[in-house]
Amino acid sequence: MADVLARLTDVSVHFPVHEGVLFPREVARVRAVDGVSLTIHKGEVLGLVGESGSGKSTTGRVLLRLQDVTSGTVAFGGQDITHARRRELQAIRRRMTVVFQDPEASCNPRMRVGDAVAEPLRVHARLTTGELQQKVLALLDQVGLDSSFALRWPHELSGGQRQRVGIARALATDPDLIVLDEPISALDVSIQAQVLNLLDDLRKKRGLSYLFIAHDLGAVAHLCDRVAVMYLGRVVEQGPVEDVIAAPRHPYTQALLRSVPLHDPLAARARGLQVLDGEIPSPLAPPTGCAFHPRCRDAQPSCREGRPELVALGARQTACPVWTGDAQLPIQS
């Protein structure tokens, strides 16, 4: 495959929990991310899926260096950036940008759209006012907003339009990689397809890479080349998206996919909704052994001991020692 653009190696993020005010002592640790390794190649879209509390957003923040690691390394463009300082980070942030879930929260309500899109350029590039204006209008055009939007305020925009502004800002510095943290979850259904198409077009046109963090497996299946499934801070399965979606190996991936409603009433009635018992356990007290074993149908006594590591088979990696065969799931029609 093509060149590696970004790589997380055995990354862990632990948040200590303190007790006591005058003499605080650590009483527990939340293992938000626990030994995650991911690779994003040039021009590739990697999907990162999992439920709330799985650590997928924290993983995205680690890559962006918005979150320091407890251990492990972060590399970007062939350079170790785990401990990069301010000046180095500034250079990295030109090449790696982010779009957040809630476009409302990421737009300054007192800044006109044009100024908001210009802001990253003011920080990272030295342009004259004329050049800046031209560049901003070109960026707005690329995300499907006409020049009149430059003078508007965020509150005059719909959710979909605000998200387009967020994408224009992320594109401003000509990045190589954009971390998309649930970019369509807050949008209306009829707008989600527009934004997905836009992301797909931009990626093809500019050879961009994305880390696409999402819980909508349909969108992941549509946009991503590869997908990594996280559960309680660990990657339990990763591989080419068509393999993982069509024939998931890890029992958690299988359960997750079977919980996604089908868009066909007859197939829906025939299959029903898989009901996975219980909820994701507290990361303060993760189960021993495989973190999924208390909810797993295929759990063996051995699953309670020893944490299963990812094992590669073909293009896929699965962290389940009792895996015996691929599950065949009906693909969404």
Add this chain to the structure above:
Amino acid sequence: MTPALELEALAVDFASDRGPITAVEDVSLRVLPGRTLCVVGESGSGKSVSILAAMGLLDPRRATVRAQGLRLGNVDLLTLTDDRRRALNGDRIAMVFQDPMTALNPYLRIGTQLTEVLDVHRKMAKNEATSQAIAMLRAVGISAPESRMRSYPHELSGGMRQRVVLAMALLCQPDVLLADEPTTALDVTIQAQVLQLIRDSQARTGMAVVLVTHDMGVVAHMADDVAVLYGGLVVERAPVADLFAAPRHPYTRALLASIPSAAQRGHRLQAISGVPPSPQARPPGCVFAPRCAFAAPICQTVRPVEETLADGRTVRCSRHADVLHG
């Protein structure tokens, strides 16, 4: 059979500084006992306001509710006094909201909030109410319900809270359960649990369910009948299998075609261009015309009426015959 709930030509206006805003223009819905009606629509379609109007929860100082009919079984809700109306809520008709924290009092224990329902509606003695509440918590899949009765809402996860709200709604065995996006804030695995729970409760009690959602997958799994709302109007009503197999309104058609999935990989999604109209600025003709692939000149000027087709489905589109063959 008498519908468990029927809304006939519902319209809701909100007062604003710049004159009244029509949130709901013309919405007719009906659901039979034991059946599930899914109400589909985007933000601003009027789906939540319609449901709130059915519950009588709109502030009369701000909202004007008009309807040809609003009936809960044989009870005419339009002529009911406020007191009588309030007595029905939580008893014969109950509601579950998207965010369970809006339905739970953060200062009160779960048990207090559950037994209060039985005290108000059934005048039930404390002991009996407690044991019924515990039984209901168990029925909605909460483990160790006796100790959970003493929990405060913040001590529960989102999925647990939604179960508690559901338990509260089901305590008096209502004839109609209204659920406004009850699983939108939940993860898919928890969503599956809560949806299954609604189904099981329905099978047990024979209640009618009105489920508001924007997720066509949830519709496919849950609905017997579907009403599609757009711009304050019902644009199409049909049994679920018919709606998916042959959508008659261009909006329904476009909505179903725009859903991303593995099967669509490599293809461009058929996105609907433009944005849904805001209630302040709805177009004069058909509300969907500006985004519609089938729009003809007539659609820009004439607002279509809701037509009943031979098979009993309804559609609001001047060109629905062309849509079918388009």
